Amino acid sequence: MKTWIVLACLACAPLTLHAQDTRGSDTLVTRLKSPSTEARTRAAEDIYGAGIESAAVYEQLATNLRTGMEGLTKNSPQLEEMAWSVKALASSGDLQYMPLIDSAAASNIGYLARHARGAKETLQEAAATGKPYLTYTKVRLITERQAESCQYVSESSCQTARAPEKCIESHKAKAVEAGANSVMVLFSSSQSGGLTLWGASTTMPASYYLCR
Structure with missing residues (x-):
């Protein structure tokens, strides 16, 4: 189940x-x-x-x-x-x-x-x-309220069978590629085939923003 x-x-x-x-x-x-x-x-x-x-x-x-x-x-x-x-x-x-x-x-x-x-x-x-150097490790995670003062760039979704943190890393890297410097996670869902989260699949969509 x-x-x-x-x-x-x-x-x-x-x-x-x-x-x-x-x-x-x-x-x-x-x-x-x-x-x-x-x-x-x-x-x-x-x-x-x-x-x-x-x-x-x-x-x-x-x-x-x-x-x-x-x-x-x-x-x-x-x-x-x-x-x-x-x-x-x-x-x-x-x-x-x-x-x-x-x-x-x-x-x-x-x-x-x-x-x-x-x-x-x-x-x-x-x-x-033509822009300052940004490494993905310095991309910020922001809240919805913080995003209100930032410029929306794009969004993407990540799915992984590994730890949810892997999706965070992926989103940060994608944000840099998109010209953004901040990530707002929309939600995170984990699907498990048993009674534990072992082998669970995590889905995590996020929006990317440029915050100045």
């Missing part, structure tokens, strides 16, 4: 929802200006690959990178911050930052230089697409 279990999207979303209040451009700039090296580093990590479109965010990153590279040594506590900053700056897709990234790539500090060389490739790839 087949058993159907239907889950509302809000029941599954909290597993991977990103906190919106840490990703707004004003908040990111504030975090990048923090006196804490750790806080600035985390901000740069959040910006990398997140498809952020704010010029102010990247200008602050560039300022941090220029300032931070002055007198930098391999033992400096800011080294990790600079590595993430150069990667995050490359996410802009703005070629005006290439000279600054080039200077980081020419650093005699191998750790920073390696990250900067990778950042150059990211910058060139993003520039070729």
Whole structure:
């Protein structure tokens, strides 16, 4: 006998929802200006690959990178911050930052230089697409209320015999391909052929949005 279990999207979303209040451009700039090296580093990590479109965010990153590279040594506590900053700056897709990234790539500090060389490739790839770099791992899951302030792009459905999280991953990847940066799960249903969910089939439709 087949058993159907239907889950509302809000029941599954909290597993991977990103906190919106840490990703707004004003908040990111504030975090990048923090006196804490750790806080600035985390901000740069959040910006990398997140498809952020704010010029102010990247200008602050560039300022941090220029300032931070002055007198930098391999033992400096800011080294990790600079590595993430150069990667995050490359996410802009703005070629005006290439000279600054080039200077980081020419650093005699191998750790920073390696990250900067990778950042150059990211910058060139993003520039070729005409939009900031977005990796599917940074695509957000949003609620219906949050979607109201975003631009609808498209929708798709996923079906899998594996864990429901596999559908989440699939939707995030499809969202990037569609030019979206957020996913709203419409619902999730699991069909089981027995008394347990072993071997269950999950169906999960979702809508894709561009949130700025």
